[in-house]
Each structure stands twice: as C-alpha cells, then as structure tokens.
Amino acid sequence: MTTGGKSADTRGRWIALALGALTFLLFARAIGHGFVNYDDPDYVTANARVQGGLSWAGIRWALTAGEASNWHPLTWMSHQLDVSLFGLNPRGHHATSVLWHALNAALAFLALRRLTGAVWRSAFCAALFAWHPLRVESVAWVSERKDVLSGFFFFAVLWLYAGYVERLRSGRPGVAAYALTLVAFALGLMSKPMLVTLPCLLLLLDVWPLRRVAFLEKAAPNAWRGVLLEKLPFFALVAASAVVTYQVQKAGGSVTAELGLGDRLANAVVSVVRYLGKFLVPADLAVLYPHPGSWPARQVVAALVVIAALSAAVLWQFRRRPWIAVGWCWFLGTLVPVIGIVQVGLQAMADRYTYLTLLGVQVALIWNFAPAPGPAVRRTWALVGVVLLLACAGVTWRQLAVWRDSETLFTRAIEATEGNYVAHDNRGLHRYKAGRVEEALADYKASLALRPGYMNANNNLGHALNELGRPAAAVPLFRRALAAQPGNLEVRNNLANALSDLNQLDEAMALYDEVLARRPDHANAQIGRAHV
Secondary structure, three states, X not given: OHHHHHHHHHXXXXXXXXXXXXXXXXXXXXXXXXXXXXXXXXXXXXXXXXHOOOXXXXXHHHHHOOHHHOOOHHXXXXXXXXXXXXXXXXXXXXXXXXXXHHHHHHHHHHHHHHHHOOHHHHHHHHHHHHHOHHHHHHHHOHHHHHHHHHHHHHHHHHHHHHHHHHHHHOOOOOHHHHHHHHHHHHHHHOOOHHHHHHHXXXXXXXXXXXXXXXXXXXXXXXXXXXXXXXXXXXXXXXXXXXHHHHHHHHHOOOEOOOOOHHHHHHHHHHXXXXXXXXXXXXXXXXXXXXXXXXXXXXXXXXXXXXXXHHHHHHHXXXXXXXXXXXXXXXXXXXXXXXXXXXXXXXXXXXXXXXXXXXXXXXHHHHOOOOOOOOHHHHHHHHHHHHHHHHHHHHHHHHHHHHOOOHHHHHHHHHHHOOOOHHHHHHHHHHHHHOOOHHHHHHHHHHHHHHOOOOHHHHHHHHHXXXXXXXXXXXXXXXXXXXXXXOOOHHHHHHHHHHHHHOOOHHHHHHHHHHHHHHOOOOHHHHHHHHHO
16 A cells, blocks of 8 residues: 555656646747736836845835735745846746746646546646646736746645645644645735635535535534634635735726726626637637627627526536536636626736636546546547647647737737727837837827727827927827826826927926826936926
C-alpha cells in the first residue's frame, strides 16, 4: 500500500512537471511581445510608483493604492519586482506571466487530483484549462498579471483545503492546514478580488467530491453547521475585500450608472451563454467586446431558455452525477463578481473573466468519462483527448500572435467585433505615437462616430489637434471629454494647455490651479501655469 502510494505520488509529480513545462513552451511566444497601450501604462509603463521597483516605500504604496480602480497590493508588488529585475524590458514581464501560468497548470492538476483522486481526468482538465485559447488574454497581457497571480492562490487554496479535510478524516490536527488555507485565500484576494466567491466553491466541494455533507438528502445538522462555521473567517475576508474593492472602483470612476438594472441583468444572462459559446468554439476573440447598452428581447429570452434548460438537466442528474451540479454552480458562482450586475468598465464580457470560471464547466463535462473497461476504448478516448488538446494548443499559438503589439491587437478587435470604438481609439493612439498622424486622426474620428461622448477619443483627438497647432478645434473636444469625466485631471490639464495657446489665460490659469490643488507634483500643469 505504501509502495503504491509512493508510486502514485511520483507519477503525479511527473505529470505536473510535464504540464508546467509544456504550458511554458506553448505560451513562450508571448515573451517576444511588447507592452500594449491598453492598461499597461497604468500598471507599468507610465506608473512612477511601479517604475521605482520593489522597495519598502513601494510596498507601503501598494498596500494603500487604489490606482487602476483596484486594490490588489500583491499584484503591484509583482510588477515592482519585475521592474527591479528587468527594468522596462517587456520580455522579462511577459516571461514572469508565462511562468505563473505554467505553475498554475501544474497546480490545477495537483489540486484536482487531491480533491477527486482521478489522475488522468485531472490531468486532461488541467491541460484543457491551461491551453485553451481563452487563456491568452490573461497570460499575454502584462496588465492581467492579477489573473495568473490570483489563479496560483486559487489552486493553492483548493490543494490546501483538500489536505485539511484529509487530516480531519485521519484524526490528525487540522489547525495548521486550515490556517494555511486561510492565508492563501487572503493572498489571493490581495492579488485580485474576483476570488470573493471561493468560500462558496469550498462549500460546493464539501458536497462533491469531498462528500462531507449531503444535499437533497437527509444529513446530520451538525455536519452542515460544522462546514458553515469553518467558512466564517473566509466570508469575513470576502466582506472586507468587497467593501474596499467597490469603494476603490467607484472612486476611480470605473463603476458606471449609465445602464439600468434591467439592461445589466439582460447582459448578464446573455453573457453566460456567450461564454459557453466561446468555450466550445473559441473564434473571434477580442481584447474588448463593447457593451451594446441593451440586448434585443429575443436574445435575452433565448439565453434564459438555454440557462433554464441546462439548470433543469443539472438538477435531474444531481443524485447520479453530482459533479455536473458542482461544476455548473462553480461556473455560475465564480462569474458573479464580473458578470456586470455592478457594471465596471466598458465591456459586455471579457476573455480574462474565464480564467477560473470555465474550469467548472470542464469538471461538469470531463468527470462523466469514467475509466473505460477495455484497453481499446481507453486508447480511443486517449487519442480523442490528445487531438482536442493539440487543436486547442494550435488555436492558442495563433491567438498569441494577436498580442504582439497595439497595432495587431486592436486591428484584430475591430475585425472580430462590431462598433468597437475603444479599439479604434487605442489603435489611433498607437499610430499617432508611431508618427502615422493621418491614420491616427481617422481612427479617432471613427471612434467618435461610433460613440460621440467617449472621453478617451475626444481627449486623444483634441491632444493631437492641439499638437498640430489647431487649439481652437481641440477645445470643444476637451470640453466634451471633461463633461464625460469631470474628475479627470489629464483632460483638465489638456484643456488648460489649449486655452493658453488661444491666449484665454484666466480660464487656463484656473484649470491649472484645479489640477495642482489635487496633484501638486503634476509637472505639465506646473510648467503650463508658469508659462501663463
């Protein structure tokens, strides 16, 4: 028995090592890419605090910062460490993200195997998770370091929690294992607050595969009471993280009130089905899928019918195949923080939101394939699995090329989606900085034709026109941008610059004073004010 256990552990370690190595090789294509102009300036290339590298002062800032409308101090420290190691060479930053994802592939396998005892199903599930094209955004985008970092702690929690339950069942003390699980969860929340639903997932795992409690069956009340009580510290961390995250995002202007509750709920319903579609057929992937505002009623009703039918089938199979219900609830539950009920940002959905969520769908599907009785059948299923993984890897390799730079990224987004005003604006910004002025102006105007009130496009077009010596044309654009986001100091400073060029010095001086009152170290405003 001991020898068999050691053999199984050795095999498990080799599978984990192979998964990690193959995942790193697949995603190594991203290491040669550059930074992009979408969020990367906020996180690295234009963030003075991050560019200062990892230091005690930087750590203090990371623990209190709400920049980029998020509180994730471990993510900030990770970026600071990269700068200390690699400077602003993007290759090092990309290599770090690829390494984290490779570690997650290995840890996903180890966690699933420890939870379920199924070696090859866990290996296939972990490989499909790691190599699916939907993972590209989380790995190839430096700004999404928070995905791969929080993913590491997510899988660490699952692995540690399974070990904690093992200790309880064997009669050994579980305090240390419980404490480590709680610490890993806290670190995950400090990497990305999307992990707030993880305690609920642990409760699902208590039903299956851990079978600590029963559902829809008679169960000892003490069993449920025990598993609920042990989750209270986890939920306390969730409450703290949720409050801080909401306040930071609201203060940063990311929480929008433009959409009514009905439109937000409709988009949430439609997005669930769209995510399933992208999982099954990962085509037309884009860095941003613009929010349509409102969906046609027929699409919302159709999505509701699909979700209701799937949920009914899940409930019908619960007693015979509980993993389907657990996987379905895993998927729906982990989507809740990012499904848009509280709308944050401009997207209707995002590939990065599937990093941990679609694992539930994979579990619901893959655990239906129990080990086949005959060697011929096993070989057939193994061949099918290998072909599927190779197909995913091929599409992933091709999708990685899209993230080479801002030009390729946003050109693909314009091709893959309709009305993508954000992609036009960001491609225009990239082209303007590359000296392709006329193409940039065309992109800015295309963005504004799609969404006239879009702050970034108004500001970027105004800035370009002002630098081209046309301040009179720039001023109304800056005013429109400021109306869209009154608290934006950069727009206020740009408007002051244009007014100064038009010799409207009183208003320009007042605007510079407003900028410096909130940010005394704003160098451009200081220079502009001195010039006036």
